Amino acid sequence: MRAPVLLVIAHGSRDPRHAATVHALTARVRSLRPGLRVETGFLDFNAPSVPRVLERLNSPSSSGTEEVVALPLLLTRAFHAKSDIPSVLREARARLPRLRVRQAGVLGPSPLLLSALEQRLHEAGLTPADRCSTGLVLASAGSTDPEAIAVIAEIARELRHTGWCAVRPAFASANSPGGFPRTADAVRALRADGVDRVAVAPYVVAPGRLPDRIVAGAAEAGADALSEVLGAAPALARLLLTRYDDARAAHPLSLSA
Incomplete structure (x- = not known):
C-alpha cells in the first residue's frame, strides 16, 4: 500500500530566501525517508499554491484515491x-474527489525544535559553558493568539532551565495585546537586569520580512550574538516526519475543526 503524500504547507514570502529555505528543508526530509513523496505548497506569494498542488495530486492519471497528509510549517497553532x-483543505476536499486529505498538527512545541534552536546557537559561537553568563532573547514572528503566546512563554521557561542566566521572549513586530516586547526592547531589558552578554535566537523557520526585523532589533540594541533561523536543521526535518507519522497513526482529522 502506497504511503500518503506529505504536503508541506508554508506561508510564503516575497523574499526569495523564504522559498529557498523551505525547499532545502523538504529536500532534507526526502533524504531522510527515500521513497516518500514530499510536495511543497504555499499559502501566498510563492508558487506552487496549495490548491495547485492538490489539483495535480487529483489528476485523472492517478489510479484510485490519493491520500495526503497536509503539514503546516508553523511553530504554533x-x-x-x-x-x-483548514479552509483551503476543506474546499479542496469538496471539489477534488480523488483526494483524501488530513491535516497534521503544527510543529511546536517539541524537544526537536529546541534541539534545532540549540544547534543554531552553537553555530553562532555559543557553547554550553557560556549559558550561565548569557541572557537569551527568544524572538518569534509574533501573534495575537493567546494559545500561541502561551506556547512561546512556556518555551522560554523551558529554556531558562537549560542553563541560560535569563530568557526573555520577544516578538519581531511591535507589542501585541497580551504579547511580548520587540526584540530590541527585550535585549535592553536584559541589560537593565545586569546581564552583560545577550544572545538573540530567532524562533522562526525561514527568512523573510519579520525575521529581518528580529535581526534589525538585535543590531539596534547591540546584542552580542545572533543565531540563524531554524531553516533546514536536521532536527526540524526529523520533526516534520514525526508529525507526518502522528497524523497517519491518528484517525483522519475533520477539516472543519
Missing part, C-alpha cells in the same frame, strides 16, 4: 493553522 489552512 495560531490563525493560519486554525483558519486559513
Whole structure:
C-alpha cells in the first residue's frame, strides 16, 4: 500500500530566501525517508499554491484515491493553522474527489525544535559553558493568539532551565495585546537586569520580512550574538516526519475543526 503524500504547507514570502529555505528543508526530509513523496505548497506569494498542488495530486492519471497528509510549517497553532489552512483543505476536499486529505498538527512545541534552536546557537559561537553568563532573547514572528503566546512563554521557561542566566521572549513586530516586547526592547531589558552578554535566537523557520526585523532589533540594541533561523536543521526535518507519522497513526482529522 502506497504511503500518503506529505504536503508541506508554508506561508510564503516575497523574499526569495523564504522559498529557498523551505525547499532545502523538504529536500532534507526526502533524504531522510527515500521513497516518500514530499510536495511543497504555499499559502501566498510563492508558487506552487496549495490548491495547485492538490489539483495535480487529483489528476485523472492517478489510479484510485490519493491520500495526503497536509503539514503546516508553523511553530504554533495560531490563525493560519486554525483558519486559513483548514479552509483551503476543506474546499479542496469538496471539489477534488480523488483526494483524501488530513491535516497534521503544527510543529511546536517539541524537544526537536529546541534541539534545532540549540544547534543554531552553537553555530553562532555559543557553547554550553557560556549559558550561565548569557541572557537569551527568544524572538518569534509574533501573534495575537493567546494559545500561541502561551506556547512561546512556556518555551522560554523551558529554556531558562537549560542553563541560560535569563530568557526573555520577544516578538519581531511591535507589542501585541497580551504579547511580548520587540526584540530590541527585550535585549535592553536584559541589560537593565545586569546581564552583560545577550544572545538573540530567532524562533522562526525561514527568512523573510519579520525575521529581518528580529535581526534589525538585535543590531539596534547591540546584542552580542545572533543565531540563524531554524531553516533546514536536521532536527526540524526529523520533526516534520514525526508529525507526518502522528497524523497517519491518528484517525483522519475533520477539516472543519
